[in-house]
Amino acid sequence: MLLPSGIECTLSKFADNTKLCGAVNMLEGRDAIQRDLDRLERWACVNLMKFSQAKCKVLHTGWSNPKHNYRLGREWIGSSPEEKGLGVLVEEKLNMI
Numbered sequence: 001m002l003l004p005s006g007i008e009c010t011l012s013k014f015a016d017n018t019k020l021c022g023a024v025n026m027l028e029g030r031d032a033i034q035r036d037l038d039r040l041e042r043w044a045c046v047n048l049m050k051f052s053q054a055k056c057k058v059l060h061t062g063w064s065n066p067k068h069n070y071r072l073g074r075e076w077i078g079s080s081p082e083e084k085g086l087g088v089l090v091e092e093k094l095n096m097i
């Protein structure tokens with residue numbers, strides 16, 4: 001099943017794992033990420049699917065990151081100082097553990 005078209009940010013998919021990445025050096029970047037999250041949520045609803053809210057996390061990287069809040073549907077997504085992807089743990093300063 002194809003994910004929605006019109007995604008502005010980088011979308012990575014592997015098996016049942018989806019990651020959305022975007023640069024937020026201006027408010028337009030923050031808005032693009034939120035629009036893409038909204039697109040993904042609408043796609044999931046139309047296809048009678050659901051993202052696991054417990055597994056959704058925001059990893060803020062960079063020294064001057066404004067650490068915006070994002071939501072998936074009506075729920076706010078929590079942030080995490082590190083995130084694992086394909087067995088590699090990446091922390092907010094982009095060190096791989």
